[in-house]
Amino acid sequence: MTAVDTSGTTPATNTPRPAPSGPPVFAGDVTVRSITEGSGVTVMTFDTPHAFDGTRAGQFMMVSSNRDGAPLLARPMSIIGTEPLEIAFGYQGEGTRLIAAAEPGEKLHLLGPLGDPFPPLGPEVTVVVEGAHFGTMLALCRERHAAGEATRVLFVTRAPEQPAGPVTAGEQDAALMAMFEPYADLTALNGDAVIEALEARHPGVVAAGAFDHVMARVQAWCEAGGVTGYAALQVAMPCGIGACKSCIKKFRDDRYHLVCDGPIFPLEEVAF
Amino acid sequence: MTAVDTSGTTPATNTPRPAPSGPPVFAGDVTVRSITEGSGVTVMTFDTPHAFDGTRAGQFMMVSSNRDGAPLLARPMSIIGTEPLEIAFGYQGEGTRLIAAAEPGEKLHLLGPLGDPFPPLGPEVTVVVEGAHFGTMLALCRERHAAGEATRVLFVTRAPEQPAGPVTAGEQDAALMAMFEPYADLTALNGDAVIEALEARHPGVVAAGAFDHVMARVQAWCEAGGVTGYAALQVAMPCGIGACKSCIKKFRDDRYHLVCDGPIFPLEEVAF
């Protein structure tokens, strides 16, 4: 055995460390506790690593399957609960397919919690959401409900016959709305009716996660009325932690920003 | 729908075909019927496609797993029986590991039968074999036994403590010898004792599948005594059917020959 030569380097343990840029993030295999699947929506709970204590709505984690042939990149999933750790997702492509295929007791690889949560929103919140962004908004409604705060949800439905993974969008939307119902005052409507519905309610704060054309209208309406708005963004996220510089969205400063630095941003900052 | 334009080509069905270079070869998924595993040796049977009827000792097939992450190349395996189709193998690396992991009812991908069998050898045959080449020689012993012909087997044992897949070579050799016993008159010996044992028996024909240094000695002995010898060769075989030109062994004509054109060759032709 060659003797340890530390002349050229300082041992890790003796060095005063700079503060990391945020709270600790867990990385590792975690056991799946339960899985329920129906109407193209999978709800999954995990044994909860301590690092997830105190996770707030808007935060997410990166999830990947350990199975042979799994995609190289993890998939970002909103954390919708922490007692136990919980996610809900629609089947999209290969990544979500393999995650959904997990059996209770199987270990998935997690990185999280990541992202910054919603700030305190106050009592008067209306959520605008559709099927592809439901996780973040469901987490928000649940969190507010637990804190005794009511939330109004405008659920933008998709063309019912269009496919959504293994089912139709109509079937999936119905299942998603049922998940919101215990925690919010829900209205289903189509994209064209969103502004009318906002007009009718005059919320103090809008939190929106929807397709860009809906977001653009909501943004314009908030600005016109001086209403505070938040956008929950979703783009493909290879790393989730700021390393790959790939999860970008153009903002109104005409620059690209990393969505994983959010994913919650002031609505007026984003270019839709 | 665009109309079929056959002007530039002759329809496949109307053309007189040249004769293929040999009997039909089956390619496709086949269901595993049974698996027994013990002492580092797996014996596996399959539902038998008709193309395997009449397979003879010395012939082999290419076997691969359909599981995610399976190696790109199939592994060659001697066919040791056809009622049902049967192989036996020791666990070596990733390919054999995944093949051995198959469960009854699972489909493996097969290509075969391939290769030319032993020619008729007559009554006086001594087989020289060791653990890495046992499949071909077991097939030979079984075939001769079924035809009422006796076979003597000199089984060259390996250093007993050396690893052979998940077990020791000693344990695996013992298991392999037990597989030969019903079909042959078996003697276990080490490589140095092979010539002495051949001297003592004076067989009319020797069929040998063993490490090169043993093969070289057997070859020299056969030549000195004018004894007919056959070599069962094994090298890594990517395609098994003559396409990749990779399964080569140098012969005494100083040229490389394809082992999959055999794998049984006149002993005097091969350079060991």
Add this chain to the structure above:
Amino acid sequence: MSASMPDLTVPIGSVTLRNPVIPASGTFAASYGRVYDLGRLGGLVPKTLMPGYRPGHPPNRLTETGGGLLNAVGIPSDGVEAFLDETLPAYKGWGTPLIVSISADTAAGFAELVRTLEGQGVDAIELNLSCPNLEEGGRSFALDTAMTAEVVAACRDTALPLWAKLSPNAEDVAAIASAAVEAGADALIVANTLTGIAFRRDGRPALANVTGGLSGTPLKPVNLRCTYQVAQALPKVPVIGCGGIATLQDALDYMAAGASAVAVGSATFTRPLAMIHLIDAIATHCTTKGIAARDLTRRA
């Protein structure tokens, strides 16, 4: 939806392939005729022929690595006579175009082989330009515009269509392609293998030749890029894509990049019926879309 067979034929210059799938040279043998009807392929391509007897590289010649294969076979050859007498007959009479791949270590060597193959029932010549040029210190022909042009020009004195097979190791594959076409190439095969290396667990090179050609899935993004660059630079020249093609999606990707047909290599070793299944999948895809195979190709 009409249930009639879609038109799968694709023209590569004056040659009409039966369908857009042909074997990649060196990964195919007439012995596959024992496994399936060779008349089902788009064309037939034997292993590259070189002049004279050549032993090829010593073993090991092939290994699995990086999700693909690495080979250094070294184009063993029994010479032209053996090729004409023994190899070629097995490839004839299947009713599908026969493309003979040739190579040599001088431009004159290529030209000599072309002459030999005239009148032998060959439908096109594939010029495998990846061989080292003995007259230029062993640099591969396919890396250099002048060397590539020299080979094609030397061979051009023939009525046989000349298809030049390019290398993804070239820094500017579109420039090589243009040089080949200006010198008279009728079509381009894009492309051969990338040079790589693999080690065994004990740290020794896995191949006797040390370096080898990387093929299979890992090659696809690179050869797809080469195909795209060549098709963009030469919108009128037929391109046959090659590198990591196994599935319908792989073939469609090459066609989206501008290929009219595809050559399948390593996938045949993994699944011997790979080309047959691919042809069936293309037929189904064309039937579903109600288009002919030649319409799958996207050109600038």
Add this chain to the structure above:
Amino acid sequence: MSASMPDLTVPIGSVTLRNPVIPASGTFAASYGRVYDLGRLGGLVPKTLMPGYRPGHPPNRLTETGGGLLNAVGIPSDGVEAFLDETLPAYKGWGTPLIVSISADTAAGFAELVRTLEGQGVDAIELNLSCPNLEEGGRSFALDTAMTAEVVAACRDTALPLWAKLSPNAEDVAAIASAAVEAGADALIVANTLTGIAFRRDGRPALANVTGGLSGTPLKPVNLRCTYQVAQALPKVPVIGCGGIATLQDALDYMAAGASAVAVGSATFTRPLAMIHLIDAIATHCTTKGIAARDLTRRA
């Protein structure tokens, strides 16, 4: 068997890495300090710095393909000031060498960045030569011996060690390496990504920039070959292998090819603790063998 920690340090010229594993530039961020102790890495390497503000390429910037990743991020940058004020501080104080990767579209641009980084607590400069050279029609510096030498020479007027990062797209990577070393490079990183392409199911390019850099497992055989060729040509120059490294065997393969250390990129996206697990595996391997990490390297 001694139970004491093996010596994992490896010298790269005058810089002693804490162990042979460093991040590949562009695949790492100081935010991983929230996941594990950055002091455990062999060194730290931020994303390539370029002069001025640059938006980078539009989305999509990254896709999975061919068993690897394909990216066209385009080196977005907030400029030197933001780098010095915001980025750099997070990388300092971890007790492990800090290597700053830089690039520019002129040799003078590179040299200017080197000057700016002097006295900033940086231990070495990595010259990312894969950028297009604006003065030569956008041809990548790393493809040309003269252009590579020009950059290194322009930067050489510094006491900071200069590590040149080469490209596997170069036709003769050993010649580029020699040019870099003759011009004053202290070490070589072999290598960056291979140019590739991927299409979406609808036939449109998956990346906004159309072409991108292929990384991960598919790259390994090619970059391993480059590493071997460079180490053979320059037996005295330290080489850091890069391309498709995830497992102990990958690292050992690069060391068998002549690398003293390895840079890990894409594997971090698949498993964020990939580098930590690799370092642990190297430590165990060295303990078992009773050798130091620097003894793993095989040189001619």
